[in-house]
Amino acid sequence: MERLTITLTPEMAEAVRGAISQGEYTSSSEIIREALRDWQLKRGIRRQELEALRGGIQGGESDLTAGRVRDFDAERIIEAGNKKLASHAHSG
Numbered sequence: 080m081e082r083l084t085i086t087l088t089p090e091m092a093e094a095v096r097g098a099i100s101q102g103e104y105t106s107s108s109e110i111i112r113e114a115l116r117d118w119q120l121k122r123g124i125r126r127q128e129l130e131a132l133r134g135g136i137q138g139g140e141s142d143l144t145a146g147r148v149r150d151f152d153a154e155r156i157i158e159a160g161n162k163k164l165a166s167h168a169h170s171g
Contacts, residue, residue, distance in 0.1 A: 085111065098110055
């Protein structure tokens with residue numbers, strides 16, 4: 080294991096000491112290791128979300144280039160939605 084020195088705000092240091100004194104953790108190192116695991120997990124999730132956004136943007140750009148995009152027309156959208164609702168009402 081490698082030893083590192085970290086600096087915490089007084090509030091963070093008190094939270095660490097409190098968690099140890101209440102028996103939630105046995106040491107400050109245990110708390111920091113758990114916090115780092117959570118941080119790594121969060122970074123991974125953010126990375127996945129960013130890749131999904133990039134994929135969506137790339138898909139949108141491809142649609143735009145291929146001419147598969149139409150101007151926004153609220154009336155057309157409402158009409159299409161009403162037709163779907165009507166078809167579901169008649170089929171159910």
